[in-house]
Amino acid sequence: MESNKKYWKGLEELNNTPEFVESNKHEFAESLPIEEVLSGNGLAGKTPRRDFLKTLGFGIGAVSLAACQKVPVHKSIPYLIKPEEVTPGVANYYVSSYKGHSLLVKTREGRPIKIEGNPNDVLSKGGVNAQVQASILNLYDATRLKGPMQDNGDVAWSQLDEYVKAELTALKASGKAIYLVSSTINSPSTLRAIADFTAAYPATKHITYDAVSYTGIIQANQNSFGKAVLPHYRFDNADVIVSFGADFLGSWISQAEFMSQYASKRTWKQVDEGKKMSRHIQFESRMSLTGSNADVRIPIKVSEEGPALVNLYNAIAGTTLPGTKKLNNAIAENAIAIAAKELLNAKGRALVVSGSNDVATQVLVNAINSLLGSYGTTIDLDNPSYQYAGNDNDIVALMEQMKGGAVGAVLFMGANPVYDYYQSSAFADALKKVRLKVSFAGHADETGAECNILAPTHNYLESWGDENPIEGYYTVVQPTINPVYDTRQAEQSLLIWANAPVKDYYTYVRNTWNTTLLAKGNLAGQGGWEALLQSGFVKAANKPATTYTFSRDLNAVAQTILAQSAKVAADQGKLELQVYESNTIGDGNYANNPWLQELPDPVSKVTWDNFVSMAPKTANDLKIEEGDLVNIKANNYSAQLPVLLQPGQAQGTISIELGYGRTKCGKVGEGVGRNAFPYRSFVNGTFQGNLVAEIEKVGGDKVILAQTQTHHSYEGRDVIRETTLQEFVKNPEKALGKGEKHKTYDLWDEYEYPQYNWVMAIDLNACTGCGACVVACNVENNIPVVGRDEVRRRREMHWIRIDRYYSFDNKGETVTKEKEIDKLDNLDHVSVTYQPMLCQHCDHAPCETVCPVLATTHSSEGLNQMTYNRCVGTRYCANNCPYKVRRFNWFNYWNDSRFENYLQNDYTELVLNPDVTTRFRGVMEKCSLCVQRIQAGKLQAKLQKRPLKDGDIKVACQQTCPTNAIVFGNVNDPNSEVAKALKSERTYYVLEELNVKPGIGYQAKVRNRTATEA
Template identity: 80%
Template sequence: MESNKKYWKGLEELNKTPEFVELNKHEFAEPIPIEEVLSGTGLMGKTPRRNFLKTVGFGIGAVTLAACQKTPVHKSIPYLIKPEEVTPGVANYYVSSYDGQAILVKTREGRPIKIEGNPGDVLGQGGVSAQVQASVLDLYDTNRLKGPMQDGGDTAWSSLDSFVKAELAAIKASGKQIRLVTASINSPSTLGVIAAFAAQYPTAKHINYDAVSYTGIIQANQNSFGKAVVPHYRFDRADLIVGFGCDFLGSWLSSAEYTRQYASKRNEEAIESKKMSRHVHFESGMSLTGSNADVRIPVKISQQGLALVNLYNEISGTTLPGSKKLGNNVADNAITLVAKELLAAKGRALVVCGSNDVATQVLVNAINSLLGSYGTTIDLDNPSNKYKGNDADIIALVEEMKRGDVGAVMFLDANPVYDFYQSSAFADALKKVRLKVSFNQYNDETAAQCNIVAPNHNYLESWGDENVLEGYYTIIQPTINPVYDTRKAEQSLLIWSDNAVKDYYTFVRNTWNTSLLPKGGLAGQGGWETLLQNGFIKVADKPATPVAFNRDINGVAQTILSQGAKLAAGEGKLELQVYENNTIGNGKYANNPWLQELPEAISKVTWDNFVAISPKTAEDLKLEEGDLIKITANNYSTELPVLLQPGQAQGTISIAVGYGRTKAGKVGDMVGKNAYPFVSLTNGSFQGNAVASIEKLGGDKIILAQTQTHHSYEGRDVIRETTLQEYLKRGEDKESEKKETYDLWNDYDRPQYDWVMAIDLNACTGCGACVVACNAENNIPVVGRDEVRRRREMHWIRIDRYYSFDEKGKTVTEEKEINKLEDLDHVSVTYQPMLCQHCDHAPCETVCPVLATTHSSEGLNQMTYNRCVGTRYCANNCPYKVRRFNWFNYWNDSRFENYIQNDYTELVLNPDVTTRFRGVMEKCSMCVQRIQAGKLNAKLQKRPLVDGDIKVACQQTCPANAIIFGNKLDPNSQVSKALKSERTYYVLEELNVKPGIGYQTKVRNRLPTEA
């Protein structure tokens, strides 16, 4: 199963540029002058030098006080255990919910320090995304508002309440409109509060507004089936998945849930049972989902609609008016092949599209109807409630404000002054409103335009609930007293509407007692306590009902083709697509340093957005990587650096939204540029496509903070890949026997435990959740943009992304072929989590002069930090390049003020893990603190340790279940069984270092007619 492909991490490695060759001669290269780093020169200019960590402001005093107070007034019940009081040194776990997922919150001494997935969660089944993992850090952000504000100054809640009630009464008497603008809300209790508020103020209207809109899907389902919903997609029931510009593993709808479903059809069990799903993806920019596809076809943005029209023609056996070939032979042939496969997989097929265009989504509905997908892979009867936004409503609000019809507008988890497509027009219209209220936790771009700011609690301080999926209800409970003088937004609404219930906890209890607990067969105080232990109730799914597609498809196709023609770029123009990545997302997480430093999955860029462009298009335009260019579209211009992206469709560019914040906080302010103004209102919905012109600007090239090409394996065998067809033939073509090896040392005794790991490359999607989980668990510092540029990131686990040429299975081996820029359009991508391999013959151990790194009797490569003197011999001798050197005391060195924080270290740090000072080596410890805790817990319970008692942080958070950890000496352990798979191999096994992590070969399921 060894691959003879050429794998490479970046274009500099592929082309062996002089800079790359020179830098990789040195283990600790200095690519950027120290003066530039210390001066704070970044992508967009200079940053202040004072207190790199301190002034970012993640505070300690208020949180310590909140943690030391008694537990919240209404007792929260920990998961499984119920301690009467906080016990020093013992963690408590509380159930809660974030973004609709049931989670566990780990607290120590009254402080939340870690988020885990609830194993019973219907969506992730214990796996969560990087954004959920990082959410605990937001609690300690001193950029949060400390209390209520009026007209830009501090005020008391009583004064604010009196003022707002008087204003609302006057507005009610005048007959003017009241508008409540929120991110999509699915909480039964919150919706009940809003309904009660509207009953008191009849002119009030609730507007769901999503920065990244899904109106196209909702309205298309209304038009097609009379159901204005986002369906519940079931990727775990699909044998064939065809995507069109839809990043369902990255940022689309419910990524953790879809990752779990997707991986369940591509893991060891699916492969061995010959039930592995097939995935074909058409897109313009390389996405996380496209990179995981079995077959990925780059197509222009303007051609995606035409590709869907042609697919409909092939499946239906008809020809819609105006149809024509794409003129892209690879794409045209793929559509013909895919149509045959979809028809063969009727009832087990799924076509998804990321477009927010209503007509396009109607056509997708027509295709899925022909394939019998409704009731099998698409569920309209148990829909998702995650996104409810209606673009028409927010557009109407702007017009109402312009006319002076709106007397009051309130914002909850919504920031349209930043992320509305015409933000300046929104801000201008907002000035005509008498009462402007923000419930946002930060004085963000929208809150700064409001005369009243009533800051909301962080979710870890709150009571609440969520209903993200029909029939699935999760509870939110506080894990700490409010850190600042904030108040739950729902409680403010209750007070302002003179509701008989003014305490939101009581309102939540009433909602559950009267309508939700009975759904789960629970009642009374006992039922409430059971809920607080389990975290959720799940009602049986409604049975699927027949749906009939009832739209005239000819008119829909004409609309799609017309829009595609408008997007086709003329001479000197490019087709622009804006997208949401899975790190800082829509901008909500811009002030979270864990997410800012999490490398974007494909580009591996941190701390910035950029313009992704294909190498061939860049050559035609005489652009090089790092060139600063001016992009103009939709009457908006901004400047960003160029990144050459293999797999990007020629003639197109891609830019991530969520950057360019001006009032996010000291971490997120002025990081990157705002791409939301490139969005346009087309046919009633917001669409992130445009025709753009670009202009190359002068000056030095911009060095993006990338983590990918810091090291080179010099062409050695680290990735193994095969096709399902070849793998299933393995019995006919036995691999040659392994060569005999010789050891210089005796094997270590393993009396009871041998801790090892198995990583399935077929399940890993490269999402990066494990990286953030490791940061939180092991107290790993953030180092900031300039230190990343100097190759000094501290992550203990990294996700290596490898490109390989893919010409329908043909291996490109000749140098003249490799250098063809056209080949870079069709690359395959493979992800490989890389961490300390805990080698039995560890090369780092033999060269350490002070025995700072040694081997344990349980198979772990250990670090003794107070012995380490920083020789770095171990890092030089490590073939995997997984050891990190602490160049500075990143937690509180004054030179790094703008990227990390000082004060939060004592708040979110895991007290079970040593914090490292400067000048020592760090690396993965296999969460040895969890191993010790698991053994101790089993001892206290007077039982042997069993498989599954211990889960390392990366394993526990992985929504794909790609990582398995356990005791190799237990033949019945999951890891022992996984390592016996015929797909298992060890990276650089030929060096005979005997790594303790086995990888399972990547398997792609090609179309049967492909070579």
């Protein structure tokens, strides 16, 4: 164990600020507002807890009486003729696909309520990320378009079709261009439909525009190898990974897939049994999710990423490209030398990636990977990814065409350039010169507001279709519910407008599979189609991956990189700005999803906002404090944002998240944050997000960000254990500090668990902190969203949270005023560890001993149970819980009109899981280890007249985790996965010295560092 490390959640905890000290004096976030409890009015009261108990003395009868009052009953009409496949109380599962991932959609009484990954999914092996989990809520969004519209008025589909066909026919005769602008489409059926539309209107040009694009990689492969493709990266084949700003565990290309690959080289089976793991070195300016998980992370400026890559190439190739200069960063220079040596030692099992969208930069990356023998092993160009195919040049050319009046019609499918184009206002102005403007968006978004025709498409859960995310892998999309509104698939609209012989899109998709795709999976006919609808995909054999030799002259490439790097280097008084895609709401497509808005950003732990991320030393130099509102000027655009002091941010740089600042997306996302897309620029044929910015402090009150990082304190207790691989291999016991345990005493008899003892193991080496488990738990257990103001009051309701800890080697020294500057420099080189924290289901649960009404009790299967209708909200249990994992629901969040912008509308109650009680206000909530799933699993085994098997039951957080960091099961079964995992040498129990006997064991974090790096 690295005993000389100090772990802390935020700068306020590290610095022990007066505000932090004051907040930790109180056992709860704020006093119980008794007038609010009794009257239901107001959001925050000041009644002291002691006075509340006095009031409770006379109020127990009233509380008991209120508990007996009936909740309004909404009568339902039973099925007159029950569908054959629907059995009330029994879930049905349907395969579908989203973003190329094969899924299982759980439905109850005909309504989809939960998304799970298909265990056989080729990409992520059954895991899905937070965005896929939360996508179920988009189906029930009351702000979706209810039907077609023309010139801002409702219209029938038949009238709209007649008008559009007449306009297209007229444009066809005039010879004016028709553009179909879409985000990346990898659906064979959709591409066929577009081809049929183009055949009917030959002036049509289909262009692909991705708000966050990978044109730089695609074009670099065209320049290097004559293949304009996005490679299929294989992190699971890499022993050494070096990344330059590529957030591949976050928003870069394929999050769930890459997390699954990455963790496969770092989980307990590899570390404990094989005593080895992959090594990951990250160079970056902002603290990304990927950088926070790296073995070694080197903060460098935005302007240094290009020169650093040039120096790495020189070190590997044994040459010196013209213009090469040493970095003004001794730590980075040393790390580059180490990385080059280790990459060469891992030749054939090495991988270098870059997050840059610059073509020249990606060409140099190709050259490095070619020298390392990565093609055919860790990079596959023969079985490429089709997840992104955008070409930035095309959308720029379209705007010029629109300006010149040469475009007669533009149809937008999954693209919203009026919001996310780098010159969005100019794009909107150019669009006004187009005669026919059609949007297929499900919402009247920013681009739809500029269109005269709105032809809303179905939600994917209402649709037929298919996807081809990587070469040879084809997934099917099938509807799990009838359309909620009067929408129609965009593909069907195209076929109708093209007068295609087959206009029914289901039949069209069937034809695609019957003629071409079923054969790839050795399927055919009706039987093959039915087998597909059960399996969810077909997978053709991979094409043989071949090696590629890079032979291009790199002198001009290096000059381009170095020249561009010099342009983004900030002068005195300015800062280097980098914009990046949000890990929660993506490029803005998920801005109206409250589960994602309230999911804390993995690194900053901020919800409901974007911000300016700045190094503490830089802020100190500029006399800026956290929460100050600043104006950022760059690229002829300015926006005011609050400052967040981010440990690990490179000095002299700032970062801003994309995806915020939506003006038309629905009640949840509108007006949240500021739009950062206009900070991007079009350079050398691609959109890039690195530039020089001016910063100006704005007067006024500080902005309090809804940040969750220090909402719960452990009072300095030891909760994290980590070591290096070297130390772990040498002496596991010593490395993890497993000395003599604290002596404990039992005051009562141990519980007996004759058949089942449900426990959990969580591998900190596999957990990336992504937050998918948090959203999965929200969906499964009907956990409400409370909004920005309530999060600021520390009232978020998440049953599982991801604690993020910073650390650096301070050798036990106390930070004094004299050492302040040194401390700020140290904050550039922090390590990050993530720890999922949920109810530990303790055998000696301290919450159980203090509950006056036996609302929380212990089961004969090891579960700490909550009986909601007993709970009177004393909150004694939360006070007595050392893990701070209990949540008090201050309001009836699902039905209170004050929260109607979040989950409350006419339809969102349809997403509720009927197997889980929807809690009324005034009770304690916490993780139940998905007891409803436990009961369902036992019942299923009983119906099948067999014993319950290990793996029959998976809790929601476990099932969604792309890295398999969470293992759940019956520890009484010695052959269960959880029993094996808990036998790991790395297993420890958080706060076990308190003798609460937690039921969740953690496997300590191991980093693959050398002695000097540790």
